[in-house]
Amino acid sequence: MTIRRMDHTGFVVGDLPAAIAFFVELGLELEGETTVEGDWADRLIGLDGVKSDIAFLRTPDGHGRVELSAFQSPVTTVAAPRAPVNVPGIPRITFVVDALDDVLARLRPHGAELVGEVARYEDYCRYAYVRGPEGVIVGLVEELS
Incomplete structure (x- = not known):
């Protein structure tokens, strides 16, 4: 077998507290928050100077998790997609x-x-x-x- 389990799904957000509040209101439970940065993060993401605040939330049954990331750096100038549901790659x-x-x-x-x-x-x-x-x-x- 190649896959043992699905660990989580993740989204990049601009306003981490607002995104956390949305998913908590939906019924997810905040597991924790931290900041990630350094050479390992740069290599993983393929960007230089990565610094990101992240939060993990879990479903009430404990089997699913959502990761929310808000990048402090590098700063992007690209807006979040607002394409229709049928566009390939839309989360x-x-x-x-x-x-x-x-x-x-x-x-x-x-x-x-x-x-x-x-x-x-x-x-x-x-x-x-x-x-x-x-x-x-x-x-x-x-x-x-």
């Missing part, structure tokens, strides 16, 4: 939630915007995509059965 992460309407109401004050609308798939689920921090698309699924 998307999906969570199963208990009450979709409640989650949407709680996330709106944190900047969440519906991508389309809440859609029902047969008797299986209600599903919505929202744009979260830096335009990341977050799928929210409420199972109906």
